[in-house]
Amino acid sequence: MAIADEQFISFTTFRRSGEAVATPTWVVAVSDGRVGFWTAMDTGKTKRLAHTPRVLLQPSDRRGKVKDSTTPVEGTAEMVRSGALFDEVQGRVREKYGFMTKVTKVLSTLGPQGRKGLTYADTVVLVRLAEQAG
Numbered sequence: 243m244a245i246a247d248e249q250f251i252s253f254t255t256f257r258r259s260g261e262a263v264a265t266p267t268w269v270v271a272v273s274d275g276r277v278g279f280w281t282a283m284d285t286g287k288t289k290r291l292a293h294t295p296r297v298l299l300q301p302s303d304r305r306g307k308v309k310d311s312t313t314p315v316e317g318t319a320e321m322v323r324s325g326a327l328f329d330e331v332q333g334r335v336r337e338k339y340g341f342m343t344k345v346t347k348v349l350s351t352l353g354p355q356g357r358k359g360l361t362y363a364d365t366v367v368l369v370r371l372a373e374q375a376g
Contacts, residue, residue: 245301246271247271250301251268251299252299252301253265253367254297256290266305268339270335271334273327273330276368278334280364280365280366282361282363283365288367291367299314300313317369319369320367331368335363346362
């Protein structure tokens with residue numbers, strides 16, 4: 243199964259110290275061959291991506307527990323906040339996850355992201371997997 247076909251992935255970014263930090267996320271295929279998801283700017287993962295674009299992706303459950311017999315895939319991430327690919331990922335996430343996008347928006351607004359003033363889904367992360375490079 244392709245990583246874009248998974249319901250959830252463990253998305254790992256790296257602190258300046260090199261320490262890995264994994265976060266469960268949704269994932270969709272992007273027309274240019276990458277995979278993507280949405281997030282809020284100024285979350286931990288976007289701050290770490292600003293430092294280094296190196297990431298690891300691995301199939302997981304909704305809580306981030308990686309699936310048995312899977313291995314992480316390395317990639318390079320890019321953040322976008324507008325444009326055709328931003329709109330494409332937004333649409334594909336809504337299509338794939340449906341009603342859950344509305345639920346998570348409400349929870350995000352009421353939870354820590356909302357209290358910190360972060361805007362739900364204002365940033366798209368695009369990942370080119372190493373196996374696709376070259």
